[in-house]
Amino acid sequence: MGETQKIMIAVxxxxxxxxxxxGASKQQTNEEKESASQIRTLVAMQEMANQKCPKLIQNKTGTQVYFPTKTDTDKKSYVTMEWVGEKDSNFKTASCTLLLSLGGVSKLVIDDQILIDKK
Structure with missing residues (x-):
């Protein structure tokens, strides 16, 4: 057997x-599948909240917000984002809660006034 054939067999x-x-590494346990599903759910909720909440706050106050100062979530069913207004903002505080079961914003509070409250 020549050197070339040995190299080809090795390759x-x-x-x-x-x-x-x-192929062996692609087999996932149930725990890994559940964990991956939970991560996808959290990402979807965060993405939806990042799209809807700033638009609602801008519509209600006229001030555009970008990054929340605080975020709270149970990683399964809701995400709450809070903003603190700056000097030139038309609000002091804003809080927006998105419930996954509703598929949208369930609560919007701006300067202690409840503007949206769905259950």
Missing amino acids: VGVFVVGFLMV
């Missing part, structure tokens, strides 16, 4: 071992 062997390793 093919490396590819076969690589495919076997990738």
Whole structure:
């Protein structure tokens, strides 16, 4: 057997071992699947809240907000974002809660006034 044939067999062997390793690592346990699902849910809630809450606050106050100063979540069903107004803002504090079960904003509080309260 020549050197070239030995190298070709070694390369093919490396590819076969690589495919076997990738195939074996793709099997997930139920805990890993649940964890991945929880992460996807949290990301979806955060994304939805980041789209809807700043628009609502801007519509109600005329001030555009960007990054919340505080975020609270149970990582399953709700996310609450809070903003503190700056000197040139038309509000002092704003709080927006998004419930996943409603698929949208369930509570909006600006300067201690409840503007939206869905249950």
